[in-house]
Amino acid sequence: MPVDRDQMLGWYRRNRARSRALFDLLADDAYYQQPIALRHPIVFYEGHLPAFSFNTLVKRGLGRPSIDARLEALFARGIDPEEAAEGHTAVWPDRAVVEQFAAEADRQVIDAIANADVEQPGHPLLDRAEAVFAILEHEAMHQETLLYIWHRLPLDQKRSPSGYRPRVSGSPPSHEWIEVPGGCATLGVERGSIRFGWDNEFPSVSAAVEPFAIERHDVTNERFLEFVESGGYRQEQWWTPEDWRWVQTERVSHPLFWEREDGVWLWRAMFDRLLLPLSWPVYVSQAEASAYARWRGARLPTEAEFQRAAYGSPGGERRFPWGAAEPTASEGVFDFTSWDPEPAGSHPAGLSAWGVEDLVGNGWEWTATTFAPFPGFRAMGSYPEYSSDFFDGQHFVMKGASPATACQLIRPTFRNWFRPRYPYVYATFRCVRSAAGQSRT
Numbered sequence: 265m266p267v268d269r270d271q272m273l274g275w276y277r278r279n280r281a282r283s284r285a286l287f288d289l290l291a292d293d294a295y296y297q298q299p300i301a302l303r304h305p306i307v308f309y310e311g312h313l314p315a316f317s318f319n320t321l322v323k324r325g326l327g328r329p330s331i332d333a334r335l336e337a338l339f340a341r342g343i344d345p346e347e348a349a350e351g352h353t354a355v356w357p358d359r360a361v362v363e364q365f366a367a368e369a370d371r372q373v374i375d376a377i378a379n380a381d382v383e384q385p386g387h388p389l390l391d392r393a394e395a396v397f398a399i400l401e402h403e404a405m406h407q408e409t410l411l412y413i414w415h416r417l418p419l420d421q422k423r424s425p426s427g428y429r430p431r432v433s434g435s436p437p438s439h440e441w442i443e444v445p446g447g448c449a450t451l452g453v454e455r456g457s458i459r460f461g462w463d464n465e466f467p468s469v470s471a472a473v474e475p476f477a478i479e480r481h482d483v484t485n486e487r488f489l490e491f492v493e494s495g496g497y498r499q500e501q502w503w504t505p506e507d508w509r510w511v512q513t514e515r516v517s518h519p520l521f522w523e524r525e526d527g528v529w530l531w532r533a534m535f536d537r538l539l540l541p542l543s544w545p546v547y548v549s550q551a552e553a554s555a556y557a558r559w560r561g562a563r564l565p566t567e568a569e570f571q572r573a574a575y576g577s578p579g580g581e582r583r584f585p586w587g588a589a590e591p592t593a594s595e596g597v598f599d600f601t602s603w604d605p606e607p608a609g610s611h612p613a614g615l616s617a618w619g620v621e622d623l624v625g626n627g628w629e630w631t632a633t634t635f636a637p638f639p640g641f642r643a644m645g646s647y648p649e650y651s652s653d654f655f656d657g658q659h660f661v662m663k664g665a666s667p668a669t670a671c672q673l674i675r676p677t678f679r680n681w682f683r684p685r686y687p688y689v690y691a692t693f694r695c696v697r698s699a700a701g702q703s704r705t
């Protein structure tokens with residue numbers, strides 16, 4: 265099926281408009297700040313999004329000339345931290361220069377999508393229009409990165425969209441284990457059978473899954489509070505040696521999204537600080553999720569168990585937990601419908617076949633599976649380092665979606681991954697236990 269240029273142009277323009285709207289949430293003095301030390305300063309991202317699109321599709325894909333080689337290189341990967349350490353102070357351009365570069369990159373990308381030969385069978389970047397989809401999904405994914413970086417900025421550097429109120433009403437759901445029968449879970453998908461996927465989604469592999477029980481809901485702040493208050497962050501036995509070292513050196517004593525003031529727990533929302541919403545899923549690192557699961561006598565699901573819980577059904581695998589219908593706001597909290605999570609269990613229309621809630625939306629879900637290629641993996645031509653740079657045994661797979669995940673990224677094979685002690689992302693979890701196992705509830 266040939267690429268639908270109008271559809272791609274519409275998506276590109278909507279992406280750009282959303283990115284601009286996200287930058288418009290910030291006060292001017294935030295532009296050169298770096299709220300997370302491991303990420304670039306904010307200025308980088310305003311250049312990076314159009315630079316990646318231009319570099320990938322126009323320059324590398326179509327072989328067209330540079331706009332500004334220095335900016336294209338700067339915004340391709342930013343400043344190497346080692347260069348900075350050697351004294352080459354990063355000099356980021358003025359915002360006007362970034363915007364001028366972005367406008368020209370946009371013009372050329374739009375022209376390419378509208379008119380150029382962007383779909384060339386056998387071409388390393390343009391086969392099945394790979395580069396077009398890569399730039400579109402790249403920008404959509406970065407919008408989530410922007411938001412979790414924005415989340416760490418002081419509140420007075422952000423402007424709340426008018427009328428926005430986090431949804432905190434509702435009491436936490438009661439706790440429940442759901443039995444999932446054993447069976448096969450499909451990980452990945454055959455090349456050519458979907459319009460586009462990232463290289464780590466191919467090819468398809470089938471995994472046998474033993475029967476297990478999984479929590480109906482994500483672990484809520486209410487349940488996680490029991491771990492915090494029972495001293496879980498001070499008890500070495502729940503943590504791996506590396507995670508315990510992290511807890512001690514960084515003096516971690518509660519989830520990063522929580523704050524303590526005058527003996528009261530607060531939640532740092534995007535635009536406000538709230539009394540800790542007990543019904544919301546807890547957002548934590550994989551290290552904290554694993555420690556909690558151990559404390560409960562349970563464990564995190566594997567990627568295959570997540571797939572089985574989310575997409576399995578007595579009649580075979582489904583496209584989405586709720587069936588075949590395309591995702592809408594009824595089935596879960598995703599696609600930027602909220603700047604914060606919502607109470608667990610708010611979207612019963614998104615139930616999986618087994619009755620598990622919120623598997624897609626309201627926060628990515630940590631798994632116990634190390635991010636690794638499926639047998640037969642091939643790095644993609646349009647973005648060869650996308651996955652392969654992270655097959656180092658130091659990253660864990662997350663599945664599902666968060667409030668800041670675009671609906672175009674919602675598909676069973678999409679995989680996200682982070683280091684286990686990276687606490688900034690919109691990631692929650694739920695526990696599982698093997699069918700014969702015992703666990704405290």
Ligand SMILES: [Fe+2]
Binds near residue numbers: 312316402406
């Ligand atoms: Fe990027």
